[in-house]
Amino acid sequence: MSVNETNYNYVSYLWDEQEAAKMAGDEVALLIYRSNLLGADLRLTNYGGGNTSCKLIQVDPLTKNGIEVMWVKGSGGDLGTLKKSGLAALYVDRLRSLQNIYRGVEFEDEMVGLFNHCIYDLDSKAPSIDTPLHGFLPFKHIDHLHPDAAIAIAAAKDGKKITEELFGGTIGWVDWKKPGFELGLQLKQCLDENPGIRGIMLGSHGLFTWGDTAYESYVNTLAVIEKCSSYLHDRYGRKGPVFGGQKMNSLPAEKRSSQAAAIASVLRGLCSSKQSMVGHFTDDTRVLEFINSNDLSRLAPMGTSCPDHFLRTKISPLVLNLDSEADLSDAQAIKEKLVPAFEDYRKMYGDYYQKCKHPNSPAIRDANPVVILFPGIGMFTFAKDKQTARVAAEFYINAINVMKGAEAISEYTSLPHQEAFNIEYWLLEEAKLQRMPKPKPLTGKIALVTGSAGGIGKAIAKKFAAEGAVIVLNDVNIERLNVAEAEFVSQFGRDTVTTALLDVTSKEQINQAFEKATLAFGGVDIVVNNAGLSISKSIADHTEKDWDLLYDVLVKGQFLVTQVATSIFKKQATGGDIINIVSKNALVSGPNNAGYGSAKAAQLHLSRLNAAELGSDGIRVNVVNPDAVISDSNIWAGGWAEGRAKAYGISVEELPAYYARRTLLNQIILPEDIANACFAFVGGLLSKSTGNVLNVDGGVAIAFVR
Incomplete structure (x- = not known):
């Protein structure tokens, strides 16, 4: 059978002869290739839906004789991303012999456990409920899909009659039956009663098609779905307006x-x-x-x-x-x-x-x-x-x-x-x-971490994503944000992340970021005020511009983000978590730190005030106080490192070791340490705690809260 992609208007012909030629002689590889092509087009089957199979002669490891083996998509998984590990391989003769002990439709579920006794490949995925649907048909390659166009006919009141007329008897019909052993027997009966058919329509359910080779099965499947699609397209509007016409118009x-x-x-x-x-x-x-x-x-x-x-x-x-x-x-x-x-x-x-x-x-x-x-x-x-x-x-x-x-x-x-x-x-x-695996602690949670394209913010976002949350990544730097997004998509998947350009001093951008969160995920549960900067200057050198910038980003930014976040928390009425990344400098006095240290102190007390006000709504507000987190941090840009080194009378290169030596634990603090502290607040074990301060500084005695 030969075909050209130009023959199709409603499905996509994706078969690449050169690519397929690389798999010549490997029927399992061709099965996977065909499955991936079919799964790539949502008009042919939906995500996770449908299954495909092939039958071939392989060597029985026990007898060394040739034996017929069926490879079929196992339980779960998706055709578009199917790999060999997602297939089940079964002895065909053993599977068919289960008919001898079948006790009838009332007991068909007990047959599923017996599929395991038919396994050929010990690395097989668990066989699915659809296994007998493929096993009782004799064809070497079979596709079972859920194409919208075919199901539209299968779900029509007189679908059986339409199928007969449309395909001239070349497509069989089986009335609705729940998937399982009985349906497999009904498919076989339909074929026995209609020899020579090219497929079977399942009432309200989907389509079975087949071929002698992977390619023949593929093009047969496309041709049947194309014909169904064309038939529907030609009839839209004949009975009157679609869905009875429009009752109202959409908003812009x-x-x-x-x-x-x-x-x-x-x-x-x-x-x-x-x-x-x-x-x-x-x-x-x-x-x-x-x-x-x-x-x-x-x-x-x-x-x-x-x-x-x-x-x-x-x-x-x-x-x-x-x-x-x-x-x-x-x-x-x-x-x-x-x-x-x-x-x-x-x-x-x-x-x-x-x-x-x-x-x-x-x-x-x-x-x-x-x-x-x-x-x-x-x-x-x-x-x-x-x-x-x-x-x-x-x-x-x-x-x-x-x-x-x-x-x-x-x-x-x-x-x-x-x-x-x-x-x-x-x-x-x-x-x-x-x-199914037990849900992760943050499954179902939505987190927005300000300044999350790098440093502490990215570490927190990664920790939350690893624990099951979806993330609203944001930053003032679009290039940095794009790089972080690609990293998150690669590590956690496309569905885990959305992004927003966010300057926390801009109420408009804050509103836009939260609107993006609600459109992408439905709302927000966890907000971490992490965005920040630092300026280290003596009182004499400190400018009014420096002062305003520090208070705008650290204090006003925390206030504005919290204000919008709490409005969403209250709409959801399911509580919420706000974590403010402050600093040991909120508690410790030191030289060349008037603007930054006082702004951090304001952040700390604002957190206490918010905790006191929002507790009645189930909204928790807590603080993490880091110190000297140098790795990948914007804090150390813009002269801060030089300023702190000068204040301590050391070189910039000596700062990490200096900070570690002055701690009780003699430890360098990393972004991941701050992320772990944030997770401690939101992971479930501290759900009754608010207004707390958790120091993550290696132990700086003068920064103890009490």
Whole structure:
């Protein structure tokens, strides 16, 4: 079979013959290559969804005879990033022989444990529930995907009839069935009854396609999805306006962003009643078309059809009944309007659970919505971390595409609530959740550390990211900020960080930075006032300009950042942490230090005052007092090192050793030491402490607070 990428209008042909030729004869490598290409196009399958396989003859290590082995994507993972370590390899004959002991659909879950007895490669990933779906089909290469265009047909009221007419009988049909052993047998039965078909449509679920080679399977998959896409595209508008036409118009893009930022932290607080959530916002044109439509009120409560969509987005979204142009600045007034909507949603979810639960069902999970639709503005999603929230948004856009297509050709149908519940509270799914690693201490937390592109600030941000937080990196220097961002993305991933140019003396930039935090993540939980500078001069040499600069950055900057941070904390109503990086100089008198030392003293007392005022809102304010942190610090630029060396009568090169010798522990202090102190305050063990000062100076007796 030959094909050219110009044949496609709705999918991307990515096969590189030269690249594939390097893998000739290695079917597993070609499987991975094909999988990565398919996973790279979200029109073909969603993140983490679908699976692929290949079958080949390999040497049985026990008999040394040739034996058929199936390599298939294992449990979890994503096709776009699949590696060999993400595959399971099983003896085909052993897998198929499980039919002999299968006790029927009521007992199909017990078969999953038996997959391990069919393992060929001992380094295999755990086999997924979809393993028999591939194993009971005879084809050498198989793709199981969740393309929006195919699911739109599969979720249409008369999808079976449309499939038959569209493909002239070359694509089979299997009615909705929960993934598992029984569905694998049904696929085999469909093939037996329809020999010669090129694929099978799974009702409400997805698509199976295949080929004799990796390439043939790839182009067969593309061709089927292309035909589905073309069919839908040709029918948009024939029945009337998409989604029944537009009921309202979106606000301009800039206004959408400002309104989303204004309400995000309120929504996040309401969604975090059980655990701290991280948010994602999108005003993608596909979202706006749906949420502004006349059919929103009919389609949104129906929920999704594909199990992958449903697991990520919950039974249905919460639609906000708010005027998109309303003044959202009064958080308390907005919250009073939203609380009843959230209570109604939680009650709906609780009723759904009670109605559908089985005697052995897991306990009810968080009843808060995952997807929140704000007509005229966009879509918010909230989950345990940023990646999960972002992926939930992608899945709901997939669901919107499916609804749009199904409505264009017929009538959209969703999973019945009982079937949806059986997927959501599936004991096998629960077991998978229980096997997941324990969340890190700062999972679900959002941290903004001022001056975090280098030195102490970057060390604090890295520590928080390593412990599970998402980070709002910022700095006054854009080049320094860009370098830090690339470092964070490389080390922690794209979903862990957003950036903002921030001069803490500018209230406008402070507001912009926090708005960026709320748009990117939904709000903020931890704010570290770290940005600073130092000037070491005698009273005679100190200028008024020096004095104003020190107080503007250190004192006024801390005040302004804290002021905006606390307004967001109060919107969320989930408490918060403020840590102020001060200095031992706030407590110790020394020469050539009038401006810097007095500003640090002001920072320290301002921290005490804030702690006293904000405690009733669950907002903790604490102080870390470093000393002589020289590594990668801006503090030592601009003549400070020279000034301190002169004050002590030593050379600049002697400063690190000098500072270490004067401490009780004779230790050099590093940025990581300050980061560890900050984590001590926010990591959970000191959640009932506020107004404290933690010295990290190696032990300077004259800087003891008490």
